[in-house]
Amino acid sequence: MSEIETLAIPPKEPRRIVGRHFKGRKLDGISLFKTHFIDCSFSDIALTNGSLLGCHFENCRFNDIRIQAGDMENCTFRGSHLQNVTASDLTAARLTCVESNWKQLQLSDCQIEVWLLAHCQMEFARWQNLELSYLTVPNSAITDLKMTGGSLQDASWYGTKLSQACWQGVNILRQVMGCCTLSHCRYQEITADTVAWSRCELTQTELRKLPLQYANFHRSQLKACWLDGSNLDTAQFSEATLENCDLKLAQLRGARFVNAKLTACNLEAADLQQASLLRAQLERCNLIQVNLSQADLRNCVLQTSSIQACKIAATRLHGAQLQPLDTPFSLPDPLLTRIDSWYDLHQPGPQSKSTLSPIPSGASRYV
Numbered sequence: 001m002s003e004i005e006t007l008a009i010p011p012k013e014p015r016r017i018v019g020r021h022f023k024g025r026k027l028d029g030i031s032l033f034k035t036h037f038i039d040c041s042f043s044d045i046a047l048t049n050g051s052l053l054g055c056h057f058e059n060c061r062f063n064d065i066r067i068q069a070g071d072m073e074n075c076t077f078r079g080s081h082l083q084n085v086t087a088s089d090l091t092a093a094r095l096t097c098v099e100s101n102w103k104q105l106q107l108s109d110c111q112i113e114v115w116l117l118a119h120c121q122m123e124f125a126r127w128q129n130l131e132l133s134y135l136t137v138p139n140s141a142i143t144d145l146k147m148t149g150g151s152l153q154d155a156s157w158y159g160t161k162l163s164q165a166c167w168q169g170v171n172i173l174r175q176v177m178g179c180c181t182l183s184h185c186r187y188q189e190i191t192a193d194t195v196a197w198s199r200c201e202l203t204q205t206e207l208r209k210l211p212l213q214y215a216n217f218h219r220s221q222l223k224a225c226w227l228d229g230s231n232l233d234t235a236q237f238s239e240a241t242l243e244n245c246d247l248k249l250a251q252l253r254g255a256r257f258v259n260a261k262l263t264a265c266n267l268e269a270a271d272l273q274q275a276s277l278l279r280a281q282l283e284r285c286n287l288i289q290v291n292l293s294q295a296d297l298r299n300c301v302l303q304t305s306s307i308q309a310c311k312i313a314a315t316r317l318h319g320a321q322l323q324p325l326d327t328p329f330s331l332p333d334p335l336l337t338r339i340d341s342w343y344d345l346h347q348p349g350p351q352s353k354s355t356l357s358p359i360p361s362g363a364s365r366y367v
Contacts, residue, residue, distance in 0.1 A: 014056070228266075302326065 014034045024044045031051040041061040050070040060080045067087040076096040083103040093113035102122040111131045120140045130150040139159040151171040158178045166186045174194040182197075186206040196216035202225050209229040216236045221243075228248040238258040248268045252275055261281045269289040276296045282305040293313040300320045307326050 014054075 014036050016036045016038065017040060018038045019040065020037075021041045022043075022045065023041075026046045026048075027050060028048045029050065030047065032053070032055050034054040036056040036058070037060050038058045039060065040057070041063075042065060043061075043063040045062075045064070046066045046068075047070065048068045050067070052070075052072045052075050054074045055072075056076045056078070057080050058078045060077070062080065062082040063084060065082070065085045067085075067090055069089040070091070072090065072092040072095065074094045075092075076098070077100045078096075078098045080097075080100045082100065082105070085102070085104070086106045087110055088108045090107070090110040092110065092115070095112065095114065096116045097118070097120050098116075099119045100121075102120065103124060105122065105125045106128075107126070107130050108128040109130075112133065112135075114134045115132065115136070117135075117137045117140050119138070122140070122142045123144060125142070125145045127145070127147040128149060130147065132150065132155070133153045135152065135155040137155070137157045137160050141161045142165060143163045145162070145165040146168070147166070147170055148168045149170065151173070152167075152175060153173045155172070155175045157176070157180050159180065160177075161181045161183075162185055163183045164185065165182070166188065167190055168186070168188045170190050172190055172192045172195065175192070176194070176196045176198075177200050178196075178198050180197070180200045182200065182202045182205050184204050185202075187210055188206070188208075190210060192211055192215075194214065195212060196218075197220050198216055198218045200217075200220045201223075202220060203223045205222070205225045207225065207227045207230055211231050212227075212235060213231055213233045214235065215232060217240045218236050219239045221241045222245050224244045225242075226246045227250055228246045229250065231251040232247075232255055233251050234254040234256075235252065236256050237260050238256050240257075240260045241263075242260070242265050243263045245262075245265045247270050248266050250267070250270045252270055252272045255272065255275045257275065257277045257280045259279050260277070261283070262285050263283045264285065265282075266286045267290050268286050271291045272295050273291050273293045274295060275292075277300050278296055279299045280297075281301040283301075285305040287305055287307055288309045289311070290307075290309075291311045292307065292315045293311055294315065296316045297320050298316050298318045300317075303321050303323060306323050
């Protein structure tokens with residue numbers, strides 16, 4: 001019986017293993033229960049159909065670990081270094097990783113119920129056909145992550161830096177990112193239900209031709225991002241900043257750009273029907289063939305972005321700052337016109353009829 005196999009006997013209390021080194025082992029069907037490893041190292045370990053329950057690894061080092069099938073439950077990695085770890089057909093629940101470094105983590109056909117990655121660093125990760133239920137990643141740094149296929153039921157990211165991350169063909173039910181930084185990331189052929197990037201910084205991030213209805217980019221900064229051809233109906237861009245972004249042919253019906261700032265963005269042939277651009281600033285943007293029917297552009301700054309080639313129908317432009325050639329589009333605001341008409345019929349006192357048609361301003365509503 002090997003040294004690790006002798007640890008499989010269920011202890012009466014958590015067993016502590018300190019400063020041991022385990023190398024070159026092939027273990028089949030081993031079970032570890034409530035064992036604490038401290039300052040230990042594991043290298044060239046092959047584990048098949050194993051079971052780890054309530055195990056804790058603190059300041060441990062792992063190198064060249066291969067896991068085939070088996071299960072892990074309620075296990076913790078704290079202050080550990082893990083390199084070249086491969087797992088397939090593994091079932092895991094309640095995994096906690098705190099202040100740990102991961103390099104070359106490859107997961108395939110695994111099921112993970114709850115996974116916490118707090119204050120961790122991860123470099124080169126490949127997740128294939130991974131069924132991940134609840135993922136929480138606060139204050140971590142992840143580089144070169146690629147998730148292919150599988151599903152992501154509920155993922156919460158906060159204060160995390162992601163670089164060269166890719167989600168390809170993943171079914172995302174809910175993903176919420178807050179105060180995160182994304183650089184050179186890609187979302188390709190995903191299906192999404194609820195996605196949010198709130199107060200995030202996205203640089204050269206690809207979000208092309210995706211179903212992103214109700215997506216939330218509130219107070220986020222997007223630089224040189226691609227959203228062309230995506231369905232962004234009723235998406236939230238309020239108080240966001242978009243610079244050199246491509247939104248060509250994007251579906252933006254009912255989207256909200258309240259107090260947003262768009263600089264040098266391409267919105268050619270985008271559908272902005274019933275969208276709200278209240279007090280938005282559009283600087284040097286391409287608005288050719290943009291559909292602005294029933295859109296709200298009140299007090300919008302358009303002095304460097306022409307709307308001559310846009311579709312204008314029942315568009316609210318009251319108070320908008322337009323180019324000189326676009327001023328004919330600044331028709332009286334329909335709502336204020338109706339308010340003036342109502343007061344003309346119902347306000348008390350003598351009514352004076354003027355031969356001149358006053359400019360509707362809604363001022364009579366203050367009488």
